[in-house]
Amino acid sequence: MALRHALLAALLDRELSGYQLSKLFDLAASSFWHASSQQLYAELAKLEADGLLTGHEVVQHGRPNKRVFALTDTGRDELARFTAAPTKPISIRDDLIVKAYAEHAADPSVLIKQLDERLTQARAKDEFLQAQLTRLRDGLSEQEYLATAENIGPYLAGTRGRMYLKDEISWCEWAAEVLRGRC
Amino acid sequence: MALRHALLAALLDRELSGYQLSKLFDLAASSFWHASSQQLYAELAKLEADGLLTGHEVVQHGRPNKRVFALTDTGRDELARFTAAPTKPISIRDDLIVKAYAEHAADPSVLIKQLDERLTQARAKDEFLQAQLTRLRDGLSEQEYLATAENIGPYLAGTRGRMYLKDEISWCEWAAEVLRGRC
DNA sequence: GGCCTCATGTAATCAGTTACATGATTGG
DNA sequence: CCAATCATGTAACTGATTACATGAGGCC
Known part of the structure; x- marks a missing residue:
């Protein structure tokens, strides 16, 4: 449920x-x-x-x-x-992180390819989500919107989603760069 | 599986x-x-x-x-x-984000309490994880470690974990502040 | 004597995925 | 006429949670 x-x-x-x-x-x-x-x-x-x-x-x-x-x-x-009611913390369960954890056993180029793919997906999603948030704000600055809007819940949630996507982007970039530097 | x-x-x-x-x-x-x-x-x-x-x-x-x-x-x-094998992207499924989405129906103080609780948990986890990563590096700088260490997989994965926790921390702080500003 | 850590499970249930299925309407 | 979008499901299965269970040894 x-x-x-x-x-x-x-x-x-x-x-x-x-x-x-x-x-x-x-x-x-x-x-x-x-x-x-x-x-x-x-x-x-x-x-x-x-x-x-x-x-x-x-x-x-x-x-x-x-x-x-x-x-x-x-x-x-x-x-x-x-x-x-109390909220239980969750943990990310992302196969890509497991693959990174097992880097030692992997062909670096295969792992880099995976990171690049995820990077592309995350960038696309982030653009989409950014557009949604901009539409929600409807011309207002974030500050104005958050101070005045009737229902800011979706904006709060969407912002959390974007933070996650931005992390995916920077982590994939960073990890791929680290791996490239070791080849 | x-x-x-x-x-x-x-x-x-x-x-x-x-x-x-x-x-x-x-x-x-x-x-x-x-x-x-x-x-x-x-x-x-x-x-x-x-x-x-x-x-x-x-x-x-x-x-x-x-x-x-x-x-x-x-x-x-x-x-x-x-x-x-190809990696499917995941989505966060966090009850706390659902609660934020439903902010409009919630008692603000109840939601703020939830955010504060999560904030405390995330800070504790982040400290723990930071200590683990520091121990892995074993005196080396991150750059040195990543360039020279045998098996950097756990470090890559742990870094992703920390990014997630840092987001939780800043999002909870930010959202609670926004809600407090509207009371 | 009681609580904590170490150590390993069984059984029932719930949540989510995957595969399969159908049918209408619009636009190129 | 074919693909895409709108619209709604059934059935089988996999993955994860929850509740329950046991027993040894160390520490205060």
Whole structure:
């Protein structure tokens, strides 16, 4: 039930369909949580069955109809309860770091290739995310935005996502450089 | 089988027991992978059954005997194969970021408390990890160490871990400050 | 005598991934 | 007519967590 609260948070002040949520939780697009569409539809059904969400059909023309979901009062309470509960720290579980750890057994060029690939991916994601944050700010400076905006949660989360991506970028650059220097 | 390769990497140039590995993969201590002791013993058994590791009893006096594990040639090959295979990017799945995303529904003071707690944990972990890295360098500067040391893998991985922790520290500080400024 | 570290597991459950599946509509 | 986007799932499996369990020895 880990995705559960991420879904409640995503639906906090808007209604979204499973498909729209699958865009938000997309691996490339999500700064705060990732989930596959299959997992999303399954969890949405559970959340509705548990009374934390209500879904209703939206008739569309020119494209298939959809079901959008909204928080119920119970859902809102559950989200508040979750927020107040102690948070366990996580650890990164990234195969790329394991590969770096095993550098001693690896062909350096193979490892460098992996680092370069990740670097490219991270740069692309960072650009995307930066654009999203800029759009959120809507012309305001960060300071103005954070002081005045109604709902800054997504901006706080997105900023954390960008920090992670920036680390990926600098670590990959640095590690690849170190390895190149040893060949 | 995700822990699998982390275990192979950890045993790359030393023999360790399940218990020693459980220290290495401890939530507070692990810069590159986390696993519970239960999971470790289960995975070690599988790895031995699959012929990637060999275990042998070490008789101790003053404390219980232990079984230490070493890589087999097959295990070493598997690790090389793993390193060369494409690496999927991961996404952070951190409840704390979800809580920040849901800031709009939360009591600010509750969220600030959560950020402060995480901040304290991250600082403690970072100090621990910094000490580990310093010990690895053994008097050398980072540059010297990285240029001359035999096996720099753990240092590369540990550095990534520290970057993550430093982000946690600055993000928690920043977000808490932003929230305090809005009360 | 009680708590901590060392040492190793079993069993049940939960969370997430992978593979497979379907069908409508829009745009080139 | 073919590919892309919109829209929603089922089923099998893998990986990780949680709860429970045991026993020896050292230290205060």
